Structures are given as structure tokens and as C-alpha cells.
Amino acid sequence: MKLIIGLGNPGREYEKTKHNAGFMAIDLIASELNVAINQNKGKGLYVKTNYRGESVILLKPQTYMNLSGESVRAIMDFFKIETKDILVIYDDLDLAIGKIRLRAKGSAGGQNGMKNIIQHVGTQEFNRIRIGIGKDARIPVVDYVLTKFRKEELVDFEEACVDAKNAGLYFLTHSFDDTMNKYNKK
Numbered sequence: 499m500k501l502i503i504g505l506g507n508p509g510r511e512y513e514k515t516k517h518n519a520g521f522m523a524i525d526l527i528a529s530e531l532n533v534a535i536n537q538n539k540g541k542g543l544y545v546k547t548n549y550r551g552e553s554v555i556l557l558k559p560q561t562y563m564n565l566s567g568e569s570v571r572a573i574m575d576f577f578k579i580e581t582k583d584i585l586v587i588y589d590d591l592d593l594a595i596g597k598i599r600l601r602a603k604g605s606a607g608g609q610n611g612m613k614n615i616i617q618h619v620g621t622q623e624f625n626r627i628r629i630g631i632g633k634d635a636r637i638p639v640v641d642y643v644l645t646k647f648r649k650e651e652l653v654d655f656e657e658a659c660v661d662a663k664n665a666g667l668y669f670l671t672h673s674f675d676d677t678m679n680k681y682n683k684k
Contacts, residue, residue, distance in 0.1 A: 519589035540572025567618030593630025596654030
């Protein structure tokens, strides 16, 4: 069984903000699988389904970004999912808008949701897809991540979310090394 987690903040006021890139990508995966992420457990919304013979859970933690690890740990424990079988999709300030980067391990890179997941999972060695949201030195980070995309940024961002969706689906039937080789573009 695999667990794909999209990070974001719950609530209408956070919809379509840069910090909700993970939610947007996982919603695309759910749409592709023709399921709704609407069951409540472990401080998150989830759905359990199958894709080409692989059981998969899609999870949107509802703890707000900085406490995402609480929900991830609860779902991993309940469904007895190993760390090697999780994939976290989240926003990254250090990547340009429209870019994605896959890694099998690493630090949180200043992303508080990832810091909390690392704390609760007990390791930095788990699969992740970072979706670039860029940054603006004129805007404090805490404000920037909660802004919506400008019209001219949307095409590149939406393309990155589609790439993240495709990589997530590919991961369900391939190793993460194969997934990185296919989707990490130079």
C-alpha cells in the first residue's frame, strides 16, 4: 500500500494560495483516479482506492501546514504503511514556478510542514515531490506563501501540478528511482 500526501492549509481563505500546491496536485491525482478525498481520519481527509492493482491512500492533512506530521503519522500507523511507501507533495520557494523536483530523502529546506513530518516520521528518508512557487525578496516569506498566483504565473504553475500528478501516478507502479529518472528534468 502506498500513501501520497499533499500538503496545504484547510479552509476557503487558503484555496489557490502558493502554500497549497500540494493540495492542488493531490486533487489532480484524485480527479484522475475518479475519487473524492472526503473521508475523515487522523486529523486529515483521505480516500483509499486502487490504481492498476496497487492500493493507495491519498491524504490531505487538515492540521494546517506546520503540523502536517501529526496527520501523516496517524494515517501511517492506522494503515500500517512503511516510510518507503510514502510520497509527500509540497511547495518549494527555492524552485522557480513551473518546476518540480523529486528526491528520495533530504532536509526540510525550511519548509515547516516538512520539518513536522520529519519529526513525526522519525527520518528524512522518504519520497517527495517539490513544486516550485518561486519567491519575491520584497515580500516576507510568511506573506508570500499565502498569496495567490498572478495570472501570468498560473500556466507554469498548473503545468508543474500536472507534472507532479503524473509523477505521483507513475510512482504507484514503479520504483521511486525510476520515477525520479523520468520526471526530474534538467
